[in-house]
Amino acid sequence: METREPEVIRDKEAMRRWSRGMRSQGKTIGLVPTMGFLHDGHLSLVRQSLTLSNVTVVSIYVNPGQFSPTEDLSTYPSDFSGDLAKLAAVSSSGSVIAVFNPKNLYDYDGGRNKKTISGGGRGGGKVVSCVEEGGLGHETWVSVERLEKGLCGKSRPVFFRGVATIVTKLFNIVEPDVAMFGKKDYQQWRLIKRMVRDLDFGIEIVGSDIAREKDGLAMSSRNVHLSAEDRQRALSISRSLAMAKASAEQGQTSCKELKNMIISELVGAAGRIDYVEIVDQETLQGVEDIKSGVVVCVAAWFGTVRLIDNIEINVTV
Ligand code: AMP
Numbered sequence: 001m002e003t004r005e006p007e008v009i010r011d012k013e014a015m016r017r018w019s020r021g022m023r024s025q026g027k028t029i030g031l032v033p034t035m036g037f038l039h040d041g042h043l044s045l046v047r048q049s050l051t052l053s054n055v056t057v058v059s060i061y062v063n064p065g066q067f068s069p070t071e072d073l074s075t076y077p078s079d080f081s082g083d084l085a086k087l088a089a090v091s092s093s094g095s096v097i098a099v100f101n102p103k104n105l106y107d108y109d110g111g112r113n114k115k116t117i118s119g120g121g122r123g124g125g126k127v128v129s130c131v132e133e134g135g136l137g138h139e140t141w142v143s144v145e146r147l148e149k150g151l152c153g154k155s156r157p158v159f160f161r162g163v164a165t166i167v168t169k170l171f172n173i174v175e176p177d178v179a180m181f182g183k184k185d186y187q188q189w190r191l192i193k194r195m196v197r198d199l200d201f202g203i204e205i206v207g208s209d210i211a212r213e214k215d216g217l218a219m220s221s222r223n224v225h226l227s228a229e230d231r232q233r234a235l236s237i238s239r240s241l242a243m244a245k246a247s248a249e250q251g252q253t254s255c256k257e258l259k260n261m262i263i264s265e266l267v268g269a270a271g272r273i274d275y276v277e278i279v280d281q282e283t284l285q286g287v288e289d290i291k292s293g294v295v296v297c298v299a300a301w302f303g304t305v306r307l308i309d310n311i312e313i314n315v316t317v
Contacts, residue, residue: 006091006097008098027053027055029176057100058100062076063163071156077222144191148161150285152299184220192205218237218238238309239265245296253315255290259277274306
């Protein structure tokens with residue numbers, strides 16, 4: 001099959017011109033936001049976008065606004081030329097893929113006027129992202145106030161504000177018709193859907209199923225940092241989620257019981273648990289007894305790597 005290297009666009013004005021040019025030719029635009037180091041999970045989103053829109057923009061940008069200064073921004077893996085080759089391989093002869101790879105979406109004056117916003121961060125408090133700490137002078141943030149607080153938001157207090165803000169910026173630059181998000185990051189997908197509804201973005205948000213390795217591990221760019229031993233232990237996450245789902249489908253409705261089952265699997269595999277929660281699929285509020293659709297969400301550390309995974313359970317009692 002003929003492969004086609006994607007066009008790489010690094011400047012936001014050029015990106016906007018490209019999109020508007022496509023739109024003026026009557027083309028619909030799909031957007032797949034990523035932080036690069038692409039794997040089959042990302043590529044499944046790209047394939048879906050290619051079926052839903054005429055042209056697809058894949059953004060590759062490691063967003064400093066969603067990392068706190070103590071997190072892994074500096075060690076986040078990257079392989080830009082590998083990413084381009086993977087995208088070329090999924091693009092068949094008729095499809096158009098552009099890669100948007102900006103240098104710094106928070107730098108508005110070429111770094112001439114670096115300044116830290118004093119009192120920046122959450123509620124004027126001390127919790128800041130790498131953007132405030134980096135002193136770039138950016139001070140407008142988008143917060144989805146309730147959905148950003150639970151699950152990953154508890155241990156990563158600036159994360160979702162950073163995600164909502166960068167996605168807003170990408171929406172404003174790329175002006176897509178449809179945007180793809182993986183359910184691997186379930187809270188992120190729900191939060192972006194809520195943001196789009198609440199702020200009246202004219203963009204359809206599509207949630208895509210979790211792509212897994214053959215042995216069940218949810219694909220993630222961070223898996224590359226797992227040692228062979230930790231990778232083996234980390235299989236306890238998908239295994240325990242599948243066990244919980246099977247148990248719920250056999251009639252176990254107590255979330256306490258289901259969570260204990262997961263916790264003992266993770267602890268038995270030497271995982272350090274950040275959270276195990278069973279929440280309503282839409283509101284992400286915790287539930288005690290399963291009566292309608294829930295999602296079981298896990299975040300746990302194996303070695304130095306924090307992994308997240310989840311499984312939807314759609315039993316009705
Ligand atoms: P990231 O590069 O990790 O920010 O991810 C970019 C997009 O790919 C997000 O919408 C993720 O939810 C999605 N994604 C990451 N891993 C997977 C996976 N294993 N299956 C499906 N989507 C994924």
